[in-house]
Amino acid sequence: MELFIQLTLTGLTSGAILALAALGFVLIxxxxxxxxxxxxxxxxIGAYVIFAMLTQAGLHWTFGLVLTIAVAVGLGxxxxxxxxxxxxxxxxxxxxxxxxxxxxxLKAIVSTIWGNTPQAFPPFxxxxxxxxxxxxxxxxxxxxxxxxxxxxxxxxxxxxxSREGIAMRAVADDQQxxxxxxxxxxxxxxxxxxxxxxxxxxxxxxxxxxVGVGPELSHFGLRVFPVVILGGLDSIPGAIxxxxxxxxxxxxTGGYLGQGLNQVLPFVVLIVILMFRPYGLFGQEIIxxx
Amino acid sequence: MLTLNxxxxxxxxxxxxxxxxxxxxxxxxxxxxxxxxxAGKSTTLKAISGLxxxxxxxxxxxxxxxxxxxxxxxxxxxxxxxxxxxxxxxxRVFEHLTVEENLIxxxxxxxxxxxxxxxxxxxxxxxxxxxxxxxxxxxxxxxEQQMLAIGRALMAKPRLMMLDEPSLGLAxxxxxxxxxxxxxxxxxxxxxILLVEQNANLALxxxxxxxxxxxxxxxxxxxxxxxxxxxxxxEFYLGLTEVGSRKSYREVKxxxxxxxxxx
Numbered sequence: 121m122e123l124f125i126q127l128t129l130t131g132l133t134s135g136a137i138l139a140l141a142a143l144g145f146v147l148i149x150x151x152x153x154x155x156x157x158x159x160x161x162x163x164x165i166g167a168y169v170i171f172a173m174l175t176q177a178g179l180h181w182t183f184g185l186v187l188t189i190a191v192a193v194g195l196g197x198x199x200x201x202x203x204x205x206x207x208x209x210x211x212x213x214x215x216x217x218x219x220x221x222x223x224x225x226l227k228a229i230v231s232t233i234w235g236n237t238p239q240a241f242p243p244f245x246x247x248x249x250x251x252x253x254x255x256x257x258x259x260x261x262x263x264x265x266x267x268x269x270x271x272x273x274x275x276x277x278x279x280x281x282s283r284e285g286i287a288m289r290a291v292a293d294d295q296q297x298x299x300x301x302x303x304x305x306x307x308x309x310x311x312x313x314x315x316x317x318x319x320x321x322x323x324x325x326x327x328x329x330x331v332g333v334g335p336e337l338s339h340f341g342l343r344v345f346p347v348v349i350l351g352g353l354d355s356i357p358g359a360i361x362x363x364x365x366x367x368x369x370x371x372x373t374g375g376y377l378g379q380g381l382n383q384v385l386p387f388v389v390l391i392v393i394l395m396f397r398p399y400g401l402f403g404q405e406i407i408x409x410x
Numbered sequence: 411m412l413t414l415n416x417x418x419x420x421x422x423x424x425x426x427x428x429x430x431x432x433x434x435x436x437x438x439x440x441x442x443x444x445x446x447x448x449a450g451k452s453t454t455l456k457a458i459s460g461l462x463x464x465x466x467x468x469x470x471x472x473x474x475x476x477x478x479x480x481x482x483x484x485x486x487x488x489x490x491x492x493x494x495x496x497x498x499x500x501x502r503v504f505e506h507l508t509v510e511e512n513l514i515x516x517x518x519x520x521x522x523x524x525x526x527x528x529x530x531x532x533x534x535x536x537x538x539x540x541x542x543x544x545x546x547x548x549x550x551x552x553x554e555q556q557m558l559a560i561g562r563a564l565m566a567k568p569r570l571m572m573l574d575e576p577s578l579g580l581a582x583x584x585x586x587x588x589x590x591x592x593x594x595x596x597x598x599x600x601x602x603i604l605l606v607e608q609n610a611n612l613a614l615x616x617x618x619x620x621x622x623x624x625x626x627x628x629x630x631x632x633x634x635x636x637x638x639x640x641x642x643x644x645e646f647y648l649g650l651t652e653v654g655s656r657k658s659y660r661e662v663k664x665x666x667x668x669x670x671x672x673x
Contacts, residue, residue: 290504297502302487404506
């Protein structure tokens, strides 16, 4: 039973962080049809920036986190303005190729500035283990779970209630119609990229807090793909549920069936689910009126 | 209120679609713009609302003036803020958003924090939308989607509403209902309306003034009553012959039948 609780909590934590990274990915795909291969690097940059803020600049973690988010938003806007806006009107596949180039570029920038060796992270969230129902779990994981949950809940409200959030979903549905009601599509794209970069950066900070910083953090970004395909590429709730499912599955298989298998089983489940729901669990079906 | 002066629109740098198009829309009126397929009606609306750019179209000559301001190179969102709202052809509702979210998206440019008052105003005109406020817009019927598209325009409180073929693909009874509401909006909200239609009879029944367009320019204009008397309009747009009876296609059929018989 303790093992089960422990696995569940660990799974939920890594799932929630995955969901944060996936949220940005879904947002970009939804509003502009672009698959952003640089999402993992956004996470990497977030982790390193907060690392620099805390160790090299010696800031308190609250300032550090706020500054990291600011840097990420800046990065998102910059990428949109410099890399993507000139690509408007080009085929989507070229834009996707550009994001692959972008991911190499960002990775190279990070290793030029901070080097390639993994470094320990000064934990800004206390990591003393706590006892929950008999299971011992690191406090940092619980905090990561809480932070991710609050953020995801907040974004969900943003997309359902706020005018800007609804406008973003409207652009995803029909760009020209959105344009006809005065919604600036350029501005919405900038929003999407900066929110994507910011959520990924927060995810990066949370992961770094648990495992330290290193270039392999960007691989975390690769795990976003099964999450979004499972949840549905264009669904925000799908990103959250998909993240949690993948996170939990990895932990359960790792704990009960042995290490190694946990890398494989999530993909097996992914294939099975796609066989029954090709749009993903929550993906938007194409609406056809008959 | 709105004046188009001799405008020319070119698509993809080569295709000349509007060739010296001029028209005027006076404040508070309903103006009809009629014409057959490909005459350039929708292009005219897009030239006004700034929606040509995403389609590689460009206004290359002439001027578009709205309340004394030249708007011909403004961005679409600026033009909406100035008070011109185009309801695009084919309804174009946001399929995956609910009815109410569609309405809120329509009010995107409004400065007020709360739009609930305006949402209620739209439900006043279209009670059927209120029943379906939390439904996904993609599953509404065609008529309801057209109501939603007009409601979305109302949310922006435009001074000039441009409707592109609101009757397209709808049952005649529904079309009548929608046109009555358009007339009410014009009277109660003081919204000026520019109405593009292929259904000439219908458009002439609500418009205060009408223009007829053919291959990129205005060929005829006048009050609906005068246009109805015009022999060409009767023949080509209303489907009536000189005597006023419906045109007979029996001759054509007869000819065809005979031909088949011979072979």
